[in-house]
Amino acid sequence: MSTTDVSSSGSADVARRTSPRGKTFDPIFEGLCFAAATALLATLGGVLISLFIGGWPALKTFGFGFLTGVTWDPVKDVYGAAGPIVGTLITAAVALLISLPIAGGVAFFLVELCPQSLRRTIGTAVELLAGIPSIVYGMWGLFVFAPFFARTVEAPLITSAAPGSFAEKLFSGIPNGSGILVASIILAIMILPFMAATLRELLMTVPPQVRESAYGLGATTGEVVMKVTLPYVSRGAVGAVMLGLGRALGETMAVTFIIGNSHDFPHGLFDAGSTIASTIANEFNEASGLQASALIALGLVLFLITFIVLTLARLMLRQPARA
């Protein structure tokens, strides 16, 4: 529409044009958007508050002993969460220990060593695998991996460990294929594609000049990765690892299938154990009263642990490696 058109019409018409009818919806729309954003905040706050309220009876009854007690006995109504808490921390840590070098190796391979023709295919495959639901990993662990592992690894290790040695303690347990170590291995396989994909993406953000000048100085592939590109993204890499740790800590289904679900304090790698998430998944539906409250309090502990880990991870990933 041309200017002459506007000038030829009356002033009331101009006013109508400069303030279109839709304008009145502007504040409403902004309010809706704002409300939606606040709803996300409210969710996180709501999770924290509802876990605290629900878990309060148990926390009040057992006090600090809830965290340190090793007895989890629904019959006597005594709940100490040290077993599941330690189980969570151990499985997540062992999973990370196994997964980290492998994920790093895969990422380095994809960025530095892989032939160009395979790079896209393998890279995409790794990313797709990161999306497979955890229950699939759990089923594979239960039906395929656990029996295999019990037969070929656990039984020989247990029989070969010298009586009284440290190895005997470490490998104590029943070789039935469910326990702390098997759960850790499945967790490791589960977080592997995720960490590899994130690390690969990070390494690809390194400017080509940086990498090429390192190669130009005669550095070997290993030196380029370990001394140039990895330090370049070190902050982000730590963040990616902690995201993986966060996943391992909160993972429920894959672990519930294979950890054996015993609330005793785990003594060896092959012992049945439990994690916070697996305990909640197993017992919550049958629980009432103090037991339900204790399970929700366990959830609160898990929330606090993962919140700290995830916050650190996001802070690390957020700030660029080079200012």
Place this chain on the structure above:
Amino acid sequence: MTVSQTRVIQRKITNLVFVGFCFAVTAIALTALALILYSLVSQGLGGLNLDIFTKDTPAAGSPGGLLNAIIGSILMSGLGMVIAVTIGILAGTWLAEYAGMSRYGVVIRFLNDVLLSAPSILVGLFVYEILVHPFKSFSGIAGAVALALLAAPVITRTTEDVLKLQPIALRESGFALGTPVWTVIRTILWRGSTSGLLTGALLAFARISGETAPLLFTALNNQFRSFDMTSPMASLPAVIYQDALTPYPDLNKLAWAGALLIAASVLMITIIARILSTEQKRS
């Protein structure tokens, strides 16, 4: 041999070890993942037949399928996605268009990232406390809300990212015509980033369609076919979990078939999302 020569050999050996390690672990990782896919396909295909899509979950020993679970999964993910898309797109729009660098915006952006990877079982507990406990009944609605709370952060994140890719000039030209802000957002920004928004929604859908933990104490499970969202409802992941842990081979087989169904649909959704997003980058 001079010192520098030994040093060169040392470096070459170290490098060889490094390269060998990378090759080896990649081979191990790919083998492990291939093994998982292999057992999934070989065990799942055996149980896959027409009954799966036409019969409800059976008791051990009798024939049956997964129809009630498939219906439950579709209904709950569908309702969950409607809620999540509404919240996610509006919240993402707020972050991209209104929040700027305000302190509240920074806080929400950060907490949304945390929520994105929070343990799903805790979201399940939260929904149990607010929707199951007060109404004294497990329900499909509670399951849908739990799924929505897991999908919304994903959609929020992608919406914000996609909107920020739109050039400032697009907004300015809209405002210069005297268009109200919300009309600019709807008719220019949203329309211009349709495929990006769709990608985000698909990724969120892929994420929630395999979620089990939050459904266990919100929607519970149901042996029978049900369209009633206010009562307990079956879902594929919950049925898989339940059937896999029974000692009956026929139920285990059904669980494998269900797992194959879920994994295949998740992979398909992810692939569609990737194709959409590469098309968007090209244009």
